[in-house]
Amino acid sequence: MHDPGEVKITIGPQHPALKEPESFLLSLHGEKITASSVRLGYNHRGIEKACEDRTYVQDLYLVERVCGICSHSHSTCFVQAVEEIAGIEIPARASYLRTLISELERIHSHLLWLGVAGHEIGFDTLLMYTWRDREAVMDVLAAITGNRVNYGMNTIGGVRRDITPQHKEMVLKAIDILEERTKYYIELGLGESTLLKRLSGVGKLTNEDVVRLGAVGPTARASGWGRDVRKDDPYAAYAHLDFKVITNDQCDVYGRTLVRLGELMEAYSMVRQILQKMPDGPIAVKAPRKIPAGEAVSRYEAPRGEDFHYVRSNGTDKPDRVKVRAPTLANVQAVSKMLEGGYLADMSIVVAAIDPCFSCTDRLISVCDEDTQKKNTVSWESIRLKGIDWYKNQGIDFTYLNKKLARKF
Amino acid sequence: MRKPGKIAGQLIQSIFKKPATLNYPAERSGMPEGFRGKLKFNPEKCIGCKMCMRDCPTGAIEIVKVGEKKFEAKIDLGKCIYCGQCVDSCMKEALGITSEFELAKLNPDDLKITFNAENTSDSQK
Amino acid sequence: MANAIFNILVFPGFLFLFVFGFIAEYVDRKLYARFQNRVGPPWFQPFADFVKLISKQKIVPDEADVAVFKLVPIFALTASITAVLYIPVWGNKAIYSFNGDIIVVLYLLTIPTFAYFLGGWYSRSVYSMIGAVRSLTQIFAYEVPLFLCMLGPALLADTWSLSGMVAFYNQHPGYWLCNLLGFAVALISLLGKLEKVPFDIPEAETEIVAGAFTEYSGRYLALLRMALNVELVVGASLLAAVFLPFGFNLNPAAVFPLYIIQVFFIIAIVSFLRTLFARLRLDQMINFCWKYLAPLAFVQVVINLILKGILPR
Ligand code: SF4
Ligand code: SF4
Numbered sequence: 001m002h003d004p005g006e007v008k009i010t011i012g013p014q015h016p017a018l019k020e021p022e023s024f025l026l027s028l029h030g031e032k033i034t035a036s037s038v039r040l041g042y043n044h045r046g047i048e049k050a051c052e053d054r055t056y057v058q059d060l061y062l063v064e065r066v067c068g069i070c071s072h073s074h075s076t077c078f079v080q081a082v083e084e085i086a087g088i089e090i091p092a093r094a095s096y097l098r099t100l101i102s103e104l105e106r107i108h109s110h111l112l113w114l115g116v117a118g119h120e121i122g123f124d125t126l127l128m129y130t131w132r133d134r135e136a137v138m139d140v141l142a143a144i145t146g147n148r149v150n151y152g153m154n155t156i157g158g159v160r161r162d163i164t165p166q167h168k169e170m171v172l173k174a175i176d177i178l179e180e181r182t183k184y185y186i187e188l189g190l191g192e193s194t195l196l197k198r199l200s201g202v203g204k205l206t207n208e209d210v211v212r213l214g215a216v217g218p219t220a221r222a223s224g225w226g227r228d229v230r231k232d233d234p235y236a237a238y239a240h241l242d243f244k245v246i247t248n249d250q251c252d253v254y255g256r257t258l259v260r261l262g263e264l265m266e267a268y269s270m271v272r273q274i275l276q277k278m279p280d281g282p283i284a285v286k287a288p289r290k291i292p293a294g295e296a297v298s299r300y301e302a303p304r305g306e307d308f309h310y311v312r313s314n315g316t317d318k319p320d321r322v323k324v325r326a327p328t329l330a331n332v333q334a335v336s337k338m339l340e341g342g343y344l345a346d347m348s349i350v351v352a353a354i355d356p357c358f359s360c361t362d363r364l365i366s367v368c369d370e371d372t373q374k375k376n377t378v379s380w381e382s383i384r385l386k387g388i389d390w391y392k393n394q395g396i397d398f399t400y401l402n403k404k405l406a407r408k409f
Numbered sequence: 410m411r412k413p414g415k416i417a418g419q420l421i422q423s424i425f426k427k428p429a430t431l432n433y434p435a436e437r438s439g440m441p442e443g444f445r446g447k448l449k450f451n452p453e454k455c456i457g458c459k460m461c462m463r464d465c466p467t468g469a470i471e472i473v474k475v476g477e478k479k480f481e482a483k484i485d486l487g488k489c490i491y492c493g494q495c496v497d498s499c500m501k502e503a504l505g506i507t508s509e510f511e512l513a514k515l516n517p518d519d520l521k522i523t524f525n526a527e528n529t530s531d532s533q534k
Numbered sequence: 535m536a537n538a539i540f541n542i543l544v545f546p547g548f549l550f551l552f553v554f555g556f557i558a559e560y561v562d563r564k565l566y567a568r569f570q571n572r573v574g575p576p577w578f579q580p581f582a583d584f585v586k587l588i589s590k591q592k593i594v595p596d597e598a599d600v601a602v603f604k605l606v607p608i609f610a611l612t613a614s615i616t617a618v619l620y621i622p623v624w625g626n627k628a629i630y631s632f633n634g635d636i637i638v639v640l641y642l643l644t645i646p647t648f649a650y651f652l653g654g655w656y657s658r659s660v661y662s663m664i665g666a667v668r669s670l671t672q673i674f675a676y677e678v679p680l681f682l683c684m685l686g687p688a689l690l691a692d693t694w695s696l697s698g699m700v701a702f703y704n705q706h707p708g709y710w711l712c713n714l715l716g717f718a719v720a721l722i723s724l725l726g727k728l729e730k731v732p733f734d735i736p737e738a739e740t741e742i743v744a745g746a747f748t749e750y751s752g753r754y755l756a757l758l759r760m761a762l763n764v765e766l767v768v769g770a771s772l773l774a775a776v777f778l779p780f781g782f783n784l785n786p787a788a789v790f791p792l793y794i795i796q797v798f799f800i801i802a803i804v805s806f807l808r809t810l811f812a813r814l815r816l817d818q819m820i821n822f823c824w825k826y827l828a829p830l831a832f833v834q835v836v837i838n839l840i841l842k843g844i845l846p847r
Binding site: 054055057058059060061062065125126129132139142143146147150152155160161184187188190191192193194196 | 411412413414415416419420429440441442443444445463464465466490497498506
């Protein structure tokens with residue numbers, strides 16, 4: 001069974017191709033990947049549990065920090081669920097503003113992805129150019145919301161900030177620049193042959209596999225699976241907007257690139273429509289501190305795919321249970337499938353093509369004892385002590401340093 | 410048309426363009442108005458209701474009574490996530506935000522700042 | 535004897551290449567940045583990097599073959615420095631020359647690649663080993679076109695010595711135009727030799743960390759990086775000598791700045807080319823080299839054989 005020409009290589013948890021800790025174990029035969037497995041769990045932060053200890057207002061900011069790139073997605077998804085339980089109807093202007101930020105976020109996220117994809121295949125010029133252009137939308141977001149990443153736009157019952165006519169002008173100007181640039185990138189994507197060589201035919205995922213493995217977002221849409229929460233189950237102001245769901249039948253990384261570029265063009269037109277149709281009026285309604293008992297599920301089309309939040313309340317000002325299913329968790333299963341039969345060189349771009357966000361995805365795993373088959377919980381303290389012991393055996397003693405640090409904080 | 414090196418035109422143009430990056434810290438770009446940076450506190454307006462403390466997601470802010478109708482705000486910039494919720498929660502507009510964002514310090518103690526009657530905007534010790 | 539030591543240690547040997555290597559790296563990095571619309575590093579950055587690396591802790595992996603691991607950077611550096619002695623730098627004549635030195639230079643320039651292979655292989659880490667195997671595989675792809683396109687100009691000049699070639703092309707101005715096709719092929723092969731995008735497959739950062747160099751640190755990494763710089767300079771000088779032989783029979787002090795300009799010109803083309811493409815996969819690179827580069831180089835050889843009969847000598 002053992003193949004003498006087989007090499008096992010681990011990519012991650014620390015590896016330049018991965019921006020977050022995650023581990024892939026690949027079996028190689030020459031440059032070809034024969035088998036692969038994904039290991040999650042290096043960056044579990046216990047956000048769901050922490051939400052239960054905080055009030056709804058505080059949770060807003062915690063949930064926003066599930067992801068650094070689609071922060072608005074998570075906070076909107078959460079706040080929608082809470083509003084549903086409380087039976088709050090948000091003003092029309094607020095829902096338009098949420099939609100505006102969510103589309104601007106999609107623009108910045110997809111441009112960011114394009115750059116990362118370029119970097120993964122060694123095309124750093126593309127990275128530098130897209131990230132330079134992305135600054136246009138980042139500036140707009142910073143001006144409107146007050147921050148570049150964690151926008152803090154949502155509050156229960158609406159949004160926190162309104163936009164001014166100057167903001168509108170700024171947005172339109174940025175959108176014009178970006179539209180032109182995106183057209184250029186589409187042309188480049190269709191024409192640059194080294195790019196095509198590296199992207200097309202790589203990381204194949206058939207339509208059946210998409211359904212079987214439950215992939216979402218651009219990953220699924222690039223395999224001809226046209227699911228988009230914005231269309232299927234419209235939230236915020238999406239029901240009033242006119243847009244197409246971009247799909248592609250290439251089933252490979254190239255298809256995913258084209259889908260994202262197409263979505264960028266759609267996003268520009270949507271932003272223009274939002275600014276045109278946005279009604280006047282209040283931007284928030286007063287929300288009670290205590291949310292009545294109940295439960296709700298909320299879905300949201302994040303740049304990476306369908307985001308899913310479940311909230312259960314018990315009548316106090318703190319939620320009883322919050323459950324987050326970030327899009328990467330749905331997509332990560334498909335990665336193993338895409339990697340098989342490919343080349344080692346394509347590994348990084350295939351992983352990047354689902355636009356992974358591993359920290360959002362990480363789950364708690366229970367460690368199972370190999371001999372007794374017993375699961376037990378390991379406390380943080382015992383892990384720490386074990387770590388200290390392990391280092392001591394290696395001849396490294398941190399005791400002194402620890403004491404020094406303890407005094408500092 | 411498929412051909413290698415399609416980006417060449419842009420490369421040549423870039424050489425003659427002003428670089429998009431800055432030579433930080435010699436050159437700096439500011440943050441737009443309304444950016445959520447470091448907080449500021451006006452002790453005159455504070456009534457000590459502590460709504461800000463209650464809503465702060467990180468427990469970064471603490472309002473301490475220092476005398477008759479006199480309050481001090483202690484903020485740990487290391488804990489603060491610059492969400493601005495305390496500013497929204499304050500009914501008396503005693504708290505505000507500035508667009509100062511370069512707040513890194515070598516010593517974590519320097520991040521704990523106190524606002525009182527003498528120091529209303531920056532009293533980093 | 536004193537002259538020889540001066541040649542090896544100072545000019546055009548170690549010291550000259552050391553300084554010129556830094557300048558070349560700076561020019562390369564600055565241009566690379568400017569092509570990407572960035573500010574780029576200040577002029578002393580390569581030197582600062584070198585000093586920093588020298589002062590850093592050096593770690594030799596437990597399982598590595600210590601002797602090979604430590605000697606590899608020196609091998610690589612020595613081979614490139616030796617090669618420069620046969621390339622005309624000061625004036626139109628190299629320090630040492632004999633009929634056939636072009637072959638020696640080409641082989642000396644192959645040694646660094648083998649050194650990287652050995653270093654990577656004996657680091658005994660998976661990333662290094664994959665990188666090492668990749669650089670060895672790659673060598674079979676670019677070496678043939680590189681050798682072939684050097685053959686063309688040599689045939690036309692009817693000499694196997696670099697100095698002889700420069701002398702010939704100086705006597706027959708305009709003849710170098712015949713070799714332009716070979717120059718293009720040589721530039722692309724040089725990218726493979728220097729392991730730069732699109733042929734940076736052996737050190738592809740996002741796949742195998744740093745390839746053969748993954749386990750190197752501190753002083754050894756500093757030496758390796760210097761070897762890479764020197765290789766860049768020597769490679770560019772070789773191309774300048776073969777394909778851009780403008781000496782105009784001036785006196786050496788006047789030819790030297792010309793030589794520097796030629797080298798910078800070639801470095802500029804190299805950094806332009808490496809901003810232009812995405813990294814190819816190993817199989818794609820080998821396909822490309824054998825399908826396009828090698829035949830083109832061969833066409834150059836045939837053209838020059840025909841021209842040799844036609845052109846007046
Ligand atoms: S909410 Fe405003 S008034 Fe109340 S304690 Fe805080 S700063 Fe003072
Ligand atoms: S800005 Fe947010 S984190 Fe900082 S003190 Fe105010 S409420 Fe707390």
